[in-house]
Amino acid sequence: MIRVSNIRKSFKDHVVLKDISFDVNEGEVVVIIGPSGSGKSTLLRCLNFLEKPDVGQIEIGDVKLDVNKANRQTLNKLRMQTSMVFQHYNLFKNKTVLENVTHALVVAKRMNKEAAKEVGRDLLKQVGILDKQNQYPIRLSGGQQQRVGIARALAVNPYAIFFDEPTSSLDPEWVGEVLRVISKIASHNKTMIIVTHEMNFAREIADKVIFMADGVIVEQGTPEEIFDYPQKERTKKFLRDFH
Ligand code: ATP
């Protein structure tokens, strides 16, 4: 499971995360929603130590640590537990599609190149772009590039995948294909945390929805609880303004 306990994060005197705690069970999909600036991206970045939280405890799979007591080796282990899919893909522009997917396998996991290519091709097939394996990212549509990003995230077989607004940079015509790929991965019981503004998608895919505002979790529950029967005024306002 993922267990996040009492995470706090400030940038100078701006408190961005105020005592965040939540759990994600193995195989669960948790969707985080909330207004711009509420701390959603910072939270994901704190969980894999792209940002160092100020205080708190993080447990992901079989790695458990206190953010101020962990040694480098434990931190590296924690980082290896998750992969991130970014809004802006962040693909290597000078590598082919297949090389983008196999890079971490060859460099971090020290897999031999041929074996890595086999894994990479299998993943590209899963996300429906095996035919683009030898292209460079620039030749692909936004939706195709993001599917490469997803295949790359899957390559190291992480305990969990974090998605930070995976469709927000896409032209509307490419959103559906990327959401379908994410749903397919979810159906294989991959543990996932997804930050998204796609409310219909959130309702369909989430086991649990977390609503964040101003650095706190205002409310969390099933999609029905949050979307149909929100309890807090702040949640109701956000959902109202969204429509
Ligand atoms: P959005 O929906 O727009 O992506 P968000 O919920 O992901 O918003 P964050 O990106 O986590 O919000 O930002 C939360 C707050 O922290 C914002 O006020 C932002 O300006 C601030 N912030 C984020 N990263 C940094 C940083 N590296 N340095 C200083 N302030 C930061």
Ligand code: MG
């Ligand atoms: Mg964000």
